[in-house]
Amino acid sequence: MRMRKKKWAMPYLEANTDFVIFQPESNKGNWKKILNKDILHIEIGCGKGDYFIQMSNMYPDEGWLAIEKDYNCAAVAAKKALENRPDNALMIAHDAANINEWFLDEEVDVIHLNFSDPWPKSKNSKRRLSHSNFLQQYFKILNKNGKIILKTDNKKFFEYSLIEFTNFGYKLENVWVDFRDEDHPEDAISEYEAKFMALGQPIYRAIFSKSNVIM
Ligand SMILES: C[S@@+](CC[C@H](N)C(=O)[O-])C[C@H]1O[C@@H](n2cnc3c(N)ncnc32)[C@H](O)[C@@H]1O
Incomplete structure (x- = not known):
């Protein structure tokens, strides 16, 4: 909503x-230097920021970049994050449609997609963050051992994403159909995730690596 x-x-x-x-393109190639970290995570569509704020606290030796196109959500996320000004995180207030223009090839280590909008109508499929137009861009900016971690409550979006990623050539490293059935203290719970968990809905999760992709 x-x-x-x-x-x-x-x-x-x-x-x-x-x-x-x-203007994220002005930092292209310098993100790790700016954050002073060797590992760069990005979260696309961070919403109100719960996930990257917790993860940047849990993993202070790694860099976190949260991307959000909706200025209202971005402002809520920034306000929350700035309560404890993290030195290993930054936000980008912009649509990620041309994300490959913001990073050098292989600059990113992990891409997080949490509860991305499923855009159920096929006429909107290009807006899905697991559409092949995005997968092509992720391929360029991810380093050779890079990973994409996707979580969702939406079974159809999950199935679509599994097919898109594997058709593109990404390797499916791991998959869960009820991720929160067990404790996973290593992974923070996003705002949407908490809502769906409270409703008793299963959380789907997959990890893809680009190591299989032959271009
Ligand atoms: C359903 S919300 C999920 C928010 C959060 N990740 C969570 O799990 O609680 C999806 C968010 O992704 C953002 N978003 C969708 N497409 C985007 C894009 N192309 N670039 C940046 N943000 C995007 C939306 O504005 C929205 O805030």
């Missing part, structure tokens, strides 16, 4: 450009 417009969102984002980046 779309978040209501917040009057303070854009002024807040614009007042915090040391943390919120509007």
